[in-house]
Amino acid sequence: MDYSVIVPIYNRPDEIDELLQSLTLQTYGDFEVLVIEDGSTDRCDQIVEKYSDQLSIRYFYKENSGQGFSRNFGFDKAAGDYFVVFDSDCIIPPHYFESVNRYLAIHDVDCWGGPDRAHQSFSPIQKAISFSMTSFFTTGGIRGRKNHIGTFHPRSFNMGISQEVYKETGGYKITRMGEDIEFSLRIINKGFKTGLIEDAYVYHKRRTDFKQFYHQLHFFGRARINIKRFYPNELKLVHLLPVFFVIGLPISLFLMLTGDGVLSKLILLYPLYALVLFIDAATSTKDLKISFLGMVAGFIQLTAYGIGFLEELSKDFKKSG
Incomplete structure (x- = not known):
């Protein structure tokens, strides 16, 4: 068995149905699926049972x-040589494992990790997000993205590891609040090589x-401070x-209302940034409605x-004070 797909799920049966349906369409089929009901x-x-004759699939219920x-x-x-982690709200394109297999051969x-994209069936807000x-x-x-800043850190919505990585690291050290970032950092610090497989993308539905x-991004902001507690040097300017x-x-609003000169013009950076987002969205989506919504989503x-970042950081200041 080449790959074991691990999918944790919590109260989202409709999502797992779409994910499993997409896995039945894979052009490379040497993989098993483990659904972990949390x-x-x-x-x-x-729902898992109805795919038992189409996939090598196992279901586990745990506390x-x-x-x-x-x-x-x-x-x-898992029994595979590689463990692949997907979020339950992903749809996997048919070529995914074929692309991964081709990449790992050379x-x-x-x-490894891969990008996420918007499926054509997504709502305009989902596409904007x-x-x-x-x-x-x-x-x-x-x-x-290929032009990402710094070392590529795979994220758990679309991530694969070798058995050796799991044996050496012991897997996830924390279960929430940036658990995938902490895991990626530990993998890299152990000397393992990571790679971005651009063609191994998934359609990630995210929030509707x-x-x-x-609320999701507020949690991500809090999670970044949680990562800092494990890796203080990993808090970067970005x-x-x-x-x-x-x-x-x-x-900038205060300076605009009370001051004059250059600093009073700082407020103009916000509409300028909105314009940049709109142009970037229009270029990538070719849809004006999604471009406008994408600008809103960015803000x-x-x-x-x-x-979220500031709220979680304040907790550390209170503890240290």
Whole structure:
């Protein structure tokens, strides 16, 4: 068995149905699927069962422990040479494993990741969120772009590791709040090689409205501070940009209302940034509605992340004080 697909799930049976359906269409079929039900009250066992004659699939129910430790549970049960982790809200294109297999045949990597894209069936808001989460002007290209900033750190919505990586690292050390970033950092620090497989992308549905998106990115901001607690040197300038975005708005408004000269014009950076996002979205999506929504999503993303970052950071200051 070449690959073991590990999918933790919590109360999202409809999502696993779409994911499993997409896996039946793979052009390369030497893989198994392990669905780890993480203490759900709305179970997906009956949905998994209907794919038992189309996929080599196993279902496990366990007490709730979070997605990181549920992945470890799956790793312990897996039989493949490589362990592949997908989020339950992903749809996998038919060529995924064929692309991974081709890449691994010529590249010596121990851990890989791939990008995420918007499926044609996604709603305009989902497509706008997908743009915002992958644009160079919001994330610096860290989520699966070839021109990403710094060393590529695979994320757990679309990530593969060798058995050796799991044996050496022991898998996820934390189960939430940036568990995939911590895992990627530890993999790299152990001397393992990571690689980006651009053609091994997934369609990542993420959140379906801006309110859910705000809460998700607020959590991501908090998670970045949690990572700092394990790796203080991993807090980079790029991670502070959403904070500057959040605190810069009231400061620039104050300067506009009370001052004159160059500093009073700082507020103009915000509409200029909105224009940059709109142009980038229009270039990549070719859709004006999604471009406008993508601009909104970008502002929500930076605001939510920045606020979450500051709220979690304040907890550390209170403890140290």
